[in-house]
Amino acid sequence: MLDQASSxxxxxxxxxxxxxxxxxxxxxxxxxxxxxxxxAARLAPTSSGLQPFQVIVVTNKDIRAxxxxxxxxxxxxxEASHLLVFAAWDNYTDARIDDVVTRTAADRGAxxxxxxxxxxxxxxxxxxxxxxxxxxxxxxxxxxxFGLALAQAAFEGVDATPMEGFDPAQVDxxxxxxxxxxxxxxxxxxxxxAAEGDWLKDLPKVRKSRADLIVEVK
Ligand SMILES: Cc1cc2nc3c(=O)[nH]c(=O)nc-3n(C[C@H](O)[C@H](O)[C@H](O)COP(=O)(O)O)c2cc1C
Numbered sequence: 001m002l003d004q005a006s007s008x009x010x011x012x013x014x015x016x017x018x019x020x021x022x023x024x025x026x027x028x029x030x031x032x033x034x035x036x037x038x039x040a041a042r043l044a045p046t047s048s049g050l051q052p053f054q055v056i057v058v059t060n061k062d063i064r065a066x067x068x069x070x071x072x073x074x075x076x077x078x079e080a081s082h083l084l085v086f087a088a089w090d091n092y093t094d095a096r097i098d099d100v101v102t103r104t105a106a107d108r109g110a111x112x113x114x115x116x117x118x119x120x121x122x123x124x125x126x127x128x129x130x131x132x133x134x135x136x137x138x139x140x141x142x143x144x145x146f147g148l149a150l151a152q153a154a155f156e157g158v159d160a161t162p163m164e165g166f167d168p169a170q171v172d173x174x175x176x177x178x179x180x181x182x183x184x185x186x187x188x189x190x191x192x193x194a195a196e197g198d199w200l201k202d203l204p205k206v207r208k209s210r211a212d213l214i215v216e217v218k
Pocket of ligand 1: 018019162166205
C-alpha cells in the first residue's frame, strides 16, 4: 500500500525548498547531513552503473573566493556552509570502464569474464566516440546525482542552490580538475537561508500546471 505520510513528505520538502539566493554564513550544516546528501549522490542510478563523475566538497575559504569570482560573483558560493562541485569524466577510457567491471565482479562475487562481456560491448560503442560526446553523456549522469543531492538536501531541511551560472573552464582550472580527467558540470552550495536579504525566499513557486507538463498516452 502507498505510504501516504512518507510519499507526501518529500513533496512538502520540494515545495519548501527554493534556489536560495542568500545563505546565513554563520550556520553550518552538520557532518551527518552533509554525508546524507553525498550518500544520495552516491546512490544515484547511472547509465550502465558507470558513475562517471566525482563530487568535490569545497570548504576552503580562499578557493571558494576564487570560485565565486568564476561564478559571476554569486554570493552563495562563499556564503553557504559547504560547496559541492559535480564534475564529470572528460572521456571514457579502458581503465575507467575496467574499474567498473572489477568492482561489479567483486561486489557480486561474479567472474570478471561474465561482467566484462557487457562492458566490452560498451567500450566498442563509447571509446571510438569524440571525447566531447562522452563528456556530455557523463555530465548527464552527474545531473542525476545532482538532482538527488538537491532533493536529499531538502529532505534534510538543508537549503541549496542548483547552479550552472559559472565559467566551467575557470572552475576546472581553480580546482585542477583537468589533471584528474574531470570537467565541472554543476555547483551545489548547501547551507541555511538567511533570515533577511533574499529576494526569492517568500515568492511563490512558478511551475507549469500538471496539464501543461504531463502527457498521458492511454
Ligand atoms: C541546472 C540549474 C542551474 C541553475 N543555475 C543557477 C545559478 O547559477 N544561480 C542561481 O541563483 N540559480 C540557479 N538555478 C536555479 C533556478 O533558477 C531555479 O531552480 C528555478 O528558477 C526554479 O526555482 P526554485 O528552484 O526556487 O523552485 C539553476 C537551476 C538549475 C536546475
